[in-house]
Amino acid sequence: MIALIAAYASNRVIGAGGKIPWHIKGEQPRFKDLTTGNVVILGRHSFAEIGKPLPGRETIVISTSQTYTGENCRTCRSLPEALALCREKDVYISGGAGLYEEAIGLVDKMYITEIDLVPEGDTYFPDFNKELFVRQVEKEVQGRIPYKYVTYVSIEKLIECLYSKDHNRAHQCLLTLERESARSDKVYHWFDRFSEMSKGQATYIRIRGLRLIAANARWDKDNKIDEIIDGCLKHIVDVKPIAARQFIAVLPEIARYKVELRSDIIRALQNADIGKYNQNMQPLVYKDILAALAQIERG
Numbered sequence: 001m002i003a004l005i006a007a008y009a010s011n012r013v014i015g016a017g018g019k020i021p022w023h024i025k026g027e028q029p030r031f032k033d034l035t036t037g038n039v040v041i042l043g044r045h046s047f048a049e050i051g052k053p054l055p056g057r058e059t060i061v062i063s064t065s066q067t068y069t070g071e072n073c074r075t076c077r078s079l080p081e082a083l084a085l086c087r088e089k090d091v092y093i094s095g096g097a098g099l100y101e102e103a104i105g106l107v108d109k110m111y112i113t114e115i116d117l118v119p120e121g122d123t124y125f126p127d128f129n130k131e132l133f134v135r136q137v138e139k140e141v142q143g144r145i146p147y148k149y150v151t152y153v154s155i156e157k158l159i160e161c162l163y164s165k166d167h168n169r170a171h172q173c174l175l176t177l178e179r180e181s182a183r184s185d186k187v188y189h190w191f192d193r194f195s196e197m198s199k200g201q202a203t204y205i206r207i208r209g210l211r212l213i214a215a216n217a218r219w220d221k222d223n224k225i226d227e228i229i230d231g232c233l234k235h236i237v238d239v240k241p242i243a244a245r246q247f248i249a250v251l252p253e254i255a256r257y258k259v260e261l262r263s264d265i266i267r268a269l270q271n272a273d274i275g276k277y278n279q280n281m282q283p284l285v286y287k288d289i290l291a292a293l294a295q296i297e298r299g
């Protein structure tokens with residue numbers, strides 16, 4: 001996993017005169033907890049501020065200079081070179097500004113401490129596109145200087161994770177995307193990917209695509225679902241009953257937000273030929289269909 005970890009103020013200041021312009025007692029443990037046992041990547045100035053490698057962590061310092069060598073740590077000439085050394089490891093890119101800028105498009109996650117302060121400074125966290133990330137507030141702390149621990153999870157990386165053979169991990173990514181779809185239209189921008197997934201060979205990919213299509217029905221101002229609904233409705237009797245059952249379960253969500261498709265959905269459920277499934281499966285699918293029809297009826 002590639003992560004970025006930073007603390008920035010309300011004006012995005014991260015540094016002033018080579019130092020961090022605040023000291024908040026109790027704010028640092030998150031950095032230690034996350035990075036210990038993993039790799040920390042720092043720019044030359046940020047490393048100079050710390051002065052030595054952090055205990056319990058592999059430290060890589062980035063400098064373009066051919067002659068620079070950080071004390072007791074590895075040195076790389078660029079971020080890609082450093083990342084290439086850490087393929088199977090969890091990496092935390094820890095500043096400063098130039099490394100953050102380069103890393104934002106590469107990371108799975110950003111662990112940010114949002115500091116409720118407007119300090120003077122000379123080094124800033126980049127103004128990144130928040131639409132590309134799911135924002136999760138982990139903890140809010142009141143006090144002399146209030147702060148929040150926030151995690152930004154890359155939507156692109158969450159979608160890549162849907163293809164993972166690690167089903168638990170892929171399921172967690174799916175749930176995160178579904179939760180975000182319930183509260184914002186950020187995930188809807190990837191709708192065409194979900195449409196492709198729904199046609200996939202692999203059952204689990206198909207299921208994940210169909211579920212995300214349904215989760216985004218409420219945002220479908222471009223009527224993309226209308227264009228693919230006939231293909232989707234075939235999955236009521238998907239070749240794999242597990243896919244059929246999961247799709248039937250989310251159909252009421254499509255019917256709720258896509259009123260113009262409601263009668264097509266009801267008809268497809270009523271006409272579904274479940275005779276293709278074995279004797280054990282038929283009553284289960286039949287029950288799912290009745291439950292979906294009842295839910296659509298309730299609205």
Ligand SMILES: NC(=O)c1ccc[n+]([C@@H]2O[C@H](COP(=O)([O-])OP(=O)(O)OC[C@H]3O[C@@H](n4cnc5c(N)ncnc54)[C@H](OP(=O)(O)O)[C@@H]3O)[C@@H](O)[C@H]2O)c1
Nearest residue numbers: 006007015018019020043044045046063064095096097098
């Ligand atoms: N609030 C926070 O979370 C946080 C975290 C870290 C740092 N800081 C603050 O930020 C300030 C330091 O940050 P900074 O941006 O000035 O410096 P920095 O990134 O730590 O160091 C800059 C130097 O690192 C090398 N470097 C950085 N990015 C590179 C890249 N993409 N490719 C190749 N080399 C790269 C270059 O070294 P060469 O010149 O040798 O080529 C560059 O001159 C300090 O005030 C520090 O306290 C705050």
